[in-house]
Amino acid sequence: TLRSVLTEEETFTVLQNISDSNSFVAASLWCFEEMTMAAATFAKRLIGSRSSSTTATSVARAFCSSTTPITATMFPGDGIGPEIAESVKQVFTTAGVPINWEEHYVSAEIDPRTQSFLTWESLESVRRNKVGLKGPMATPIGKGHRSLNLTLRKELNLYANVRPCYSLPGYKTRYDDVNLITIRENTEGEYSGLEHQVVRGVVESLKIITRQASLRVAEYAFHYAKTHGRERVSAIHKANIMQKTDGLFLKCCREVAEKYPEITYEEVVIDNCCMMLVKNPALFDVLVMPNLYGDIISDLCAGLVGGLGLTPSCNIGEDGVALAEAVHGSAPDIAGKNLANPTALLLSGVMMLRHLKLNEQAEQIHSAIINTIAEGKYRTADLGGSSTTTDFTKAILTHSSIFLPSSMKSFSPKEKLVTAFMGGFTSQLVKEISIEECVKEAGCYASNVVLQRFGCI
């Protein structure tokens, strides 16, 4: 980049010669990969002197350290976990997401305080930060400890599992019009783990449904539908056979539905639901269900859109805790070979950003991922392509005109060009104007040097 050719002072002078627009200067400074203290102060001085300018303030908000960065816990996980976590970190940094990651790993021995391989520090970190991202974890085989997922669920009281399933344009499956969210109660139901052998050859397993848990998950479902602009919530049940248990679940859902009159509420028996999902998935919008049905239906929906490698998921806990996770396995056979598909973890990270109300960055990253997959040139092996993880990540980064602060979209071609060279995002921006236009617009020292350096003249 240019900063390796000129000193900082020279760069500032050059920038000011190119354009009088302060927002342009500030944005260009943002493009430097490492904001030095001097650059930050300079930018702040500029922004401060023109505080009425809305573009300037929006740019300032985007990169100045007036936004305190958020700390989030990251569990890279096992197998392909570290590679895809690396990918997520790169994409998030480039998009300017103000998150500092606190990484925790699963230890090799059992922590007596948690009775599992997750340490007390990891759990405390999630409780403190209230937000986290988890890669795939392989539960070590053995007895005498709880499974990792179970530990997380119980200790953090994660009561709802949210999985949005939508057809990815560009990745063709048999179903094109899937756009639904499954919300599954995560703590009780059939997975309470309460089984015993009555006599030899007779086993009982308890399914528990409580009013409190059902109300909690129904509240979250309707709240989610409202905040994401969804129109319909369907409760899935088998209350014609299991009258008391699923009947209680339905009663709670009905109670919550009355508080949200603008959202349509319906109840669907699970066998009808399965059939309708495989025949016409566009019929459903938001689905809320108890634990077992949720497990099966959410995996069925993941199958409709292309498998677990593309499906994001987020676990919601009490006190606003949100732990986004990739639900696929740790794929030990391709670990370390740079072949993994980071899409699931990236989309889960986007869900996390939306939970943190960083909607603009979430939308930018989301569009970048969708466009990269839709373009079809860079696909990992599980989608039928041959790109490596790093190639795929780079492809997402080069869809990076979307990562510019929105104010920069109004820049002139010359301003865009210089900004691009400054920041190193050459490909996408340069494609938008021809080399001839570059040369025509380039009328100053900086541009000439830059154009020469990048072989344009």
Added chain:
Amino acid sequence: MSRRSLTLLKNLARNSNASCIQTRSVTYMPRPGDGSPRAVTLIPGDGIGPLVTNAVEQVMEAMHAPIYFEKYDVQGEMSRVPAEVMESIRKNKVCLKGGLKTPVGGGVSSLNVQLRKELDLFASLVNCFNLPGLPTRHENVDIVVIRENTEGEYAGLEHEVVPGVVESLKVITKFCSERIAKYAFEYAYLNNRKKVTAVHKANIMKLADGLFLESCREVAKKYPGITYNEIIVDNCCMQLVAKPEQFDVMVTPNLYGNLVANTAAGIAGGTGVMPGGNVGADHAVFEQGASAGNVGKDSIVRENKANPVALLLSSAMMLRHLQFPSFADRLETAVKKVISEGKCRTKDLGGQSTTQEVVDAVIAKLE
């Protein structure tokens, strides 16, 4: 003399070759008296039930099948199946039924389940296959789902522990798991099926589904010619949606079987066309394959647009069960021809015909 007989033989061979296109099943040798009419209990049921059972009656009459129906009126709201109906089924051993609607959460236990429990119909079978001429998103589907019908999650043992906390018992016994596994492998053996897959969730419900799997494994050892494998239920649903051709016969406990059967029926064309039945040691009840509690919307009943294909194919299965194979073949061929032509289809298959039109088309195609 030999030259003439040679040409005669050649002519005979040529003629028989020409008529080989029309297969004639001449290998079924009945016992004397097998052709006397058999009584079959008929329960029309609720909603679309009477429409589709009427369709079956019409077709049976057109075929002059050696069957006569004893019709009984049972509604889903009744608290119990009437004693006379049970008597009739016990006498006839075979029953054909439309759906019985269960009021949701109404405190009345489902009559479908009651019937199965009283007659001990422990196996429920749904055959899901692609019908030629009916376009679906998935090809090469030919799955038989055999589902344990009496225990599991649908044992109906629920109680309220304290207000706001409800418990439901899922019971799995070795006895029931063993007999359903035996039935599944026997079915595969008698129908020349190559693979049996057990569907479970034993990673979470270790004791309950673990017991089910143990029984399946034991029975599998006795059938070395049939491949046996196991799959977790959520992975199974995902695979069904992505690659259904990998499944052949599936044996499952009660709840998973319900879901898997409906999913498989959905990918193969819908519950309007899939045949199925329930069978026990002494009795058999044939009904629409999947979703027996779904009796359709009122609008379908009013406009007579219910799809009779499922029940017609189930009655073909019933005819084979009663050992009238050629009638079964004729019925199936006629129905398949009507579907493949595509002119007469009810609303759930994308057409506009009424039930009666489909029935007439099937009768016209009977040979």
